[in-house]
Amino acid sequence: MEETLLTSSAAGVYVICPTPFEGDGRLDMASTDRMVEAYLEAGATGLxxxxxxxxxxxxxxxxxxxxVRQVMxxxxxxxxxxxxxxxxxxxxMSALSVKAIDAGAAGVMIAPPSMLRTDDQIxxxxADAVEAIGTDVPFVIQDYPLTTNVVMTPKVIMRIIEQNPSCVMLKHEDWPGLDKITTLRRASDKGEVRRVSILCGNGGLFLPFEMERGADGAMTGYAYPEMLVGVVNLIxxxxxxxxxxxxxxxxxxxRxxxxxxxxxxxxxxxLKKRGIIAHxxxxxxxxxxxxxxxSEIDWLMQRIERSE
Structure with a gap:
């Protein structure tokens, strides 16, 4: 299993997958299979x-x-x-981590709960999360303060990286956050912190600039993932x-x-209109x-597909 685990050299586009449901709300496994194929055909390097x-x-x-089993x-x-x-x-968290890794997952992602306020609490x-999932399970820090209301400074992120060798990636979704990428990359370039992968979210809204600031790729779910792949590769x-x-x-x-x-x-x-999921x-x-x-979405899609 070792060679399948996530490492700090991860790069490219890890597409964030929605969970497809049938019209009545049940899991749609056929659409799940079709979605996986569509993302891989688009050039995703991970999911x-x-x-x-x-x-x-x-x-x-x-x-x-x-x-998890169906996707794997x-x-x-x-x-x-x-x-x-x-x-x-x-x-x-521990139970799902065990099931995920046993099913063949490469790593897990953990967002901080909203009640955390101080740097030390974060x-x-x-540290407690790593104890719960096991020190041998690679994990991703999800830094998404617009949703979690937890603000992680570069210094806090560096403390987490240094104290937990199993931390291999930052999912960067701060906004504004371009200077945070620059700060972290300068610190790793100077040897002040171990270098981890940085993949960026926020729907890809700032992706070209994030790449130019030193990000390794994207981890988001825009409905035309081939654009994300194209931008990352061209940069x-x-x-x-x-x-x-x-x-x-x-x-x-x-937008x-x-x-x-x-x-x-x-x-x-x-995604439904593109035939990737059924509902x-x-x-x-x-x-x-x-x-x-x-009507507005249909018009936006027509503009994209005409220009393609």
């Missing part, structure tokens, strides 16, 4: 499941485990899979103008998808798209 955009809190424990079966060892295991308590939380090839031109063609829909509250509904609608069902509570919103 991340049961994240915030995966509606993980709306799943029962047995459903989470069943979804569909992936069949072709790319690494990261499983979000954030939970209110360490017992649930650092202590991650790595030094083709800056082409990377930004490609990104700019998609930016109106990226539309990044709206708080409604973003996942928009993303699932686009755009969200589990309740969740928003429904108005006819006006659907």
């Amino acid at each position: 991340t499941i049961l994240g915030i955009m995966g509606e993980a809190p709306k799943l029962a424990a047995d459903e989470s485990q069943a979804f 079966k569909a992936v069949a060892g072709r790319v690494p899979v990261i499983v979000g295991v954030s939970a209110a308590g360490f017992a649930a 650092v202590s939380y991650y 790595k090839q030094g083709r800056r103008k082409e990377a930004h031109d490609l990104f700019d063609r998609h930016l109106p829909l990226v 539309y998808e990044t709206q708080p509250g409604v973003g996942l509904a928009v993303r699932k609608y686009v 755009d069902t969200l589990r309740k509570p969740g928003p429904k798209l108005s006819p006006e919103t659907i």
